[in-house]
Amino acid sequence: MTARVSRRVAVIGGGSGGVIATRFLKRAGHRPTLFEAGDDFGGVWADKPMNDVVYKNLNTNLPTVVMQSPDLDFEPGLPSYINKPQLGAYIKRYAHAFGVAPFSKFKAPVTRVSRASGDAGKSRKWEVTWRCDGSEATETFDAVLVANGHYQEPYMPPIPGQAEWLAADSGRSLVHSRDYDDPDEFRQASVLVVGGRSSGVDISRELRGVAKWVYVLEKKCAAPLTHEGEAVTHVPLGTRLSTDGRLRYGEGEGQLVIGPPVDRVVLATGYVYSFPFLDEEDLGMTFSGRRAVTPLYLHLMHAVHPTLGFVGIQLAVPCPIPFFECQALYLAEAWARPDGEHLESAEDRFAWVEQRLAAVSASGREQDLHYTSSFASSAWAYMRELARAVHAARSPTSGGESWLERPDWEARLATVEEVYNDRGARYPKLPWHEDAYRRCEYSVDWASGSWQVDTSKAGLCEAKPSR
Template sequence: MTAPGKLRVAVIGAGAAGLCAARHLAAHPESFAPPVVFEASGRIGGTWVYTEETGQGPDGLPICSSMYRDLRTNLPKEVMAFPDFPFDPSLPSFLHHSHVLAYLERYADHFGVREHIRFSWLVDAVSPAEGAEGGWDVTACRAQDRTVQTTERFDAVLVCTGHYADPFVPPIPGLETFPGQLLHSHEYRCPEPFAGRTVVLLGAGPSGVDLTLQLAPLARRVILSHRQPPLPGLPGNVLQAAPVVGVAGPTVQFEDGAEHRADVLILCTGYRYRFPFLAPARLGLRLTDHTVTPLYQHLLLPRHPGLFFIGLCQQICPFPHFHCQLLFCLAVLAGTCRLPPAAELQAAAEGELRQHLGAPQHFHRLGGRQWGYCQELARLGGFEPLPPVLRKIYEATGASRSQDVSRYRSLSYRVLSAEEWELVGAEPGGAVHKGGSPRGAGGNGDGAPSPAAALG
């Protein structure tokens, strides 16, 4: 039984966001009962768990991880850590994915999170409970035996399922006629199978650029199709091409009229938001491939404030971002942060969405807006904001990446204080910065595999 006055909260997913949620819920036993974390797989880590398998796993569930063998983060560890749990300082700034997974495992052990996780339990349905008491009914089943099912009531639900599991495939005319190998970056694992072949990659987000760098040493030719200005520092056998407008058999057609034959097409075209356990119409939730609305602060439904979506935003420092979102959500649940009436929340959510009508697919891409966003969450939630040094290193990394996409990961950063940092070693452009941001800085990473060094 839950003690009177204590809220019972369900967490869906034991990736980075879910672990952070469980850690903070468990740290406040005066307000919350022990959390219940539903994890469909048999281990923690979410998208940071590497497997060579693609498609379906042995349990019949889709492979959710988009991790590939040689992934390294495109944000340094100095801005990736949860604020209350640093990475091992002996590690390089730009980490192999195995180091990030090990970090999450240490985080879970340090804060005693594992005891709250129900492994191999798949959430089937989340719905508002009937009756005056409110709450949420969560129905889950055993991943290996779906006849074993349970429905439990919770006061709130934190959705921490990530958004790198459902690949987005753009509607390209003639794509179905391509006779070669067609895959999404979600299914890419290593470059060796593509040796000696002509590979066309669609999209120059973090995954498109990263896969280009991995494939170039082995492929006969790599064609990177995108609409950005030319990227500096790519290998000599990489051709940067205009956006793809069509496919006719083995021939790929580009916006500028060029045509190239290809053996392989890799779609580095991002992911769709997907919540199969929700009934969007009943909740007043509008889902498209690229947006989840209307949500106050990208987090909660105005008319159902007990349901929270953690980690929808992109182009962020993910773990610090999750930390801020979760502390805000817990302040709302504990009553220390008083929300305005539902009508005001709805108006605020709709108003923010209207600002992005010209490019709604970018609504959740915060980029430089993430700092004001996290600061506002800290103000509303009454917790300590992120230190300014995170923004400075994030922007410095973006500047280095824009100068040379192939070499910026050789840099090492050191945090000196909440405001100051230094670059250990030479930057691609030769300059060393200390304390401030290099001019022209800009970041577009996510730390995580997309768009962080892998999946965008």
């Protein structure tokens, strides 16, 4: 049997990714130190987050039995779709349930991560610098795991006609969804929401009935469509703002979109990656101002410097906590092996990165690099791939602390996938469809793999006719 190695690992971030990573690193025999800039666990879901991007009325769009670890249920009595304080409390409870707190430093923002100098500059160690009580401290670690999330820097693509539209009227405004909080701030305004993923759909639905009119611009729309009896219009990519506030689409001067002039714009367009403590040039990486991070093998580890790892890079993750647990399990096992005996060869890492980059280049969409549904296997297959690689190195045991270390781990993951697919079938497809899916209540018996959904409070999830 290959001898196992215990490494000192710096974990950056005390949200769900960092907490989970610390648990699994500790479990694998490593010596982690978690650095959190705030004063508690939770990341953006904390009571007093350092990066406050969660709007006031947000409820999760995934049920608790999909989000949670199969090792730790949410508190009894909670609805399936919960709010920010309830999710923040779960992350904190997870940290304490699995002994993460003694390995954590709070109010300790990391300011710099660099390769430690060594013989011919080839040292495998890392120097990590953080602020503490008004001064800086630096320590050397064997590995670094980055889990600071990706909600720091908003991605703000220009809308055709945006500059002229803003200049024509000082009363107009454009904000990113990270600065959106309360629909009442948009009362009786005509609002253009740009983006059709989770935040865009939620915000447009909140504004419906509060704003004078809501336009939703996103790629799934082929032509303008106004819902019967509602002041909500779906508009396609390429729709442009005019100086008079009206929306136009099509060639030349374009056709007018039915509805009043736009006076507010909300960009629900996501974020670019931000790791201000990493030196791109020194590490041979690209990420600043980008919607992709390279070169990462399996979205997890630097292809050249494999002791630099990342948890939570991917987008559109279907079951965040189990997903992060699979990633953390893989990194913890990879780093427990002696240098040169990784779970994968350097050639495999480089080949995977090149193949992925080639696929993204062909699509012309940089952001596809880390979308779980783009090009490669599904998120579920990816999770199984990571867990199986670990199990090939060491067999799962009946007494393992983690569900991923027990023989029935695949059955448990299959249960999560089934519930997620049921939720997906109920998810509204257009901004004016009813939000009834959040009134469905799920329950799971993890031992048997059986689950139930109570739809008695949901009513009908049908759309009204459109014109």
